[in-house]
Amino acid sequence: MTSEVAAALARIGELDPALCAFTEVWHENALARERAARDLPLAGLPFAVKGRTGLRSYAARRLSDAGAVPVGATSVPGPGTPWQTWGQGAHGRTVNPWRHDRTPGGSSAGSAVAVAAGMVELATGNDGAGSVRVPAAWCGVFGLKTTTGLLPSPDRTGLASPGVLASSAARAETYLRHVLDGYAPRPATLPVPAAYSPDLGFASVDPVVAEVTRGAVERLADAGVIRLVRDPVTLLDPADTWMAVRGGSTSPAARALRAANDRALDAFFARTPLLLTPVTPNTPHGHEGPGDVYSTALTWAFNLSGHPAASVPAGFTPDGCPAGLQLVTDRGTDAELLGTAMAVERVLPPPRLS
Structure with a gap:
C-alpha cells in the first residue's frame, strides 16, 4: 500500500513540471520523516512550506512536531519580480492550474497551486496584504489569514500574519489545531x-x-x-x-x-x-x-x-x-x-x- 507521503511525491513528480509549484522537493528526507512520525498525532500527513525559508517557520515546526511531513518548498515571486505577480518554481514560472496563461496570484503562489492540484492537502503561507487569500481565491482552494499576533511572525511592520492554504476549511483546522496552543473548535450556530x-x-x-x-x-x-x-x-x-x-x-x-x-x-x-x-x-x-x-x-x-x-x-x-x-x-x-x-x-x- 502506497503511503501518503509517497503518493504526494509521485503526484508532485507527475504534475509539477507543468505547474512549477515547487522550488525544492525533499524525497528521501520526507520518506524518512514519515517512518519516524507513525506514532505521532498527524502520522505522516504530507504538507508543503512556503519558500525556501518556510521550513524554519513557527507553523512548519509545530506541524512537524505533531508528525506532519514537509515534502517541499513552494514558489514565491523570483528576484526582481513585482510582488503582485507570479511565483518562480524549479521548472519555471508558476501557472494557474485552471488556466496556464493566468497567474495563480502571489505571493503564496506555489502553495496555492500545490493544494489546488492535489499534490498536498495543506501548505503554509503568510499574508501581509492578501498573499494567502488572493492565490487561494484564484486557485479555488481555502485560505486563512490569522489574527495579527495570534501566531509568531517575523514581520516587524505587523502587517503579515501566518496562514494556511488547504483543500478545505476542515483540513485547515488541522493546521490551527496543531499550531495554536489552546485551540478549540467553534462550530457555527446557523444562520x-x-x-x-x-x-x-x-x-x-x-x-x-x-x-x-x-x-x-x-x-x-x-x-x-x-x-x-x-x-x-x-x-x-x-x-x-x-x-x-x-x-x-x-x-x-x-x-x-x-x-x-x-x-x-x-x-x-x-x-x-x-x-x-x-x-x-x-x-x-x-x-x-x-x-x-x-x-x-x-x-x-x-x-x-x-x-x-x-x-x-x-x-x-x-x-x-x-x-x-x-x-x-x-x-x-x-x-x-x-x-x-x-x-x-x-x-x-x-x-x-x-
Whole structure:
C-alpha cells in the first residue's frame, strides 16, 4: 500500500513540471520523516512550506512536531519580480492550474497551486496584504489569514500574519489545531448574521467578480447558513496607508485613516459577527502583471486592522477562473471563522481539478 507521503511525491513528480509549484522537493528526507512520525498525532500527513525559508517557520515546526511531513518548498515571486505577480518554481514560472496563461496570484503562489492540484492537502503561507487569500481565491482552494499576533511572525511592520492554504476549511483546522496552543473548535450556530459588501465602499470591482460572489452569498442565505442583514460597511481606501506602513514611515494622515477604518470595523463587529466581500476586485490576470489594478484592494484593509480573514471558493467567472468569497470576523475569533467556513463549504464545496 502506497503511503501518503509517497503518493504526494509521485503526484508532485507527475504534475509539477507543468505547474512549477515547487522550488525544492525533499524525497528521501520526507520518506524518512514519515517512518519516524507513525506514532505521532498527524502520522505522516504530507504538507508543503512556503519558500525556501518556510521550513524554519513557527507553523512548519509545530506541524512537524505533531508528525506532519514537509515534502517541499513552494514558489514565491523570483528576484526582481513585482510582488503582485507570479511565483518562480524549479521548472519555471508558476501557472494557474485552471488556466496556464493566468497567474495563480502571489505571493503564496506555489502553495496555492500545490493544494489546488492535489499534490498536498495543506501548505503554509503568510499574508501581509492578501498573499494567502488572493492565490487561494484564484486557485479555488481555502485560505486563512490569522489574527495579527495570534501566531509568531517575523514581520516587524505587523502587517503579515501566518496562514494556511488547504483543500478545505476542515483540513485547515488541522493546521490551527496543531499550531495554536489552546485551540478549540467553534462550530457555527446557523444562520450566522452577516453583511455583504461588494466593494467596502471604495473599490472598483469587475462586474463578473461581483456577480459570482453575490450569487454565492445568495446561495448561502437560501440554504440558511447566513442571515443577511443591512449593515453597510464603508471604509476609506487603505492603499496609501498600507504602503506607508510597509515602508516604515507613516504620516499623520495615514495614521488617521487607519484609526478611522479601525473604528468603523470595531463598530461593525460589535453589531454583526460576519462580513462578506469578494476576495479580489479582478479575475486572474496574465503573467505580464495586473497593470494599474491592485488585486489586494479588498484584502489589505484587514492586514492593517489585524482581523482574521478567509477565502472560500465562490464559483467561476466566464473566463473559467475561480473567484473567492472573503469571510472576515472579529479579532481573535479564528476558531469561529473556521467553524463558519466549514458551514459555508457545505453549500459552496471546493472545486476539484479533473
